[in-house]
Amino acid sequence: MKKNSIPILLLLALIAMGCSSDSESDLEEMEEPNGPITSNANIRAIINGNCLGCHSDPPRNNAPFPLTTFEQVKTRADNGSLLRALRKQTGEAGAMPPSGRLPQSTIDLFEQWIEDGTLEE
Template sequence: MKLTYTSILALLLLFNCSNDSEDDLTDDTPITETITYTGHIKSIMDNNCINCHSNPPVNGAPMALTTYETVKESMLNRNLFGRITTDNTALLMPVGGPKLPQNLIDQVEQWETDGLLEE
């Protein structure tokens, strides 16, 4: 039997694995290490917030989130944690994007619990 390109493609599609669940995208393992800005939070800010919260801020963002000092100040005085955890889409950060994955929110929450340590 001769297999053609179309036959091979059809077989691959037929037997392809699929998973529509997002459950495997979150990690429910409790955080046991101390969370620090340098080790954990900076990369979250850089990957999710800097598009608007750069220095200087753009797209109507009220402040930069580019340094330990600015992120810590935003946690203490600007309800940063509330803005990344709210269900109110008008207030949710990042604006227009999906809510941060729960494992990243958990790290920010643990950082606050650990005392907003820099290193």
């Protein structure tokens, strides 16, 4: 092997080790909630920060429905459409939010909230 190829191989190895499809936000651990997961304590802030830009009342940017009230969010959670949209990968048709997939720990929180019965308070 030529001496010139060693630095190139090292550079390629470093580049390959640095490539990953995971974002740091997916790897961050979220604090475990104290007590049951509820809309008011855990879910509402996520909806407000990530969904209401489009899912306001009235909806904007071609969003098909609002998510401004507990009942509106609960309806989408109960019929499965909320989790279907959150689980899709960024760029996939119907993925929400369109700005980029939420961290997996946040999606897990929604799943647990739904499994626990979509409590409001």
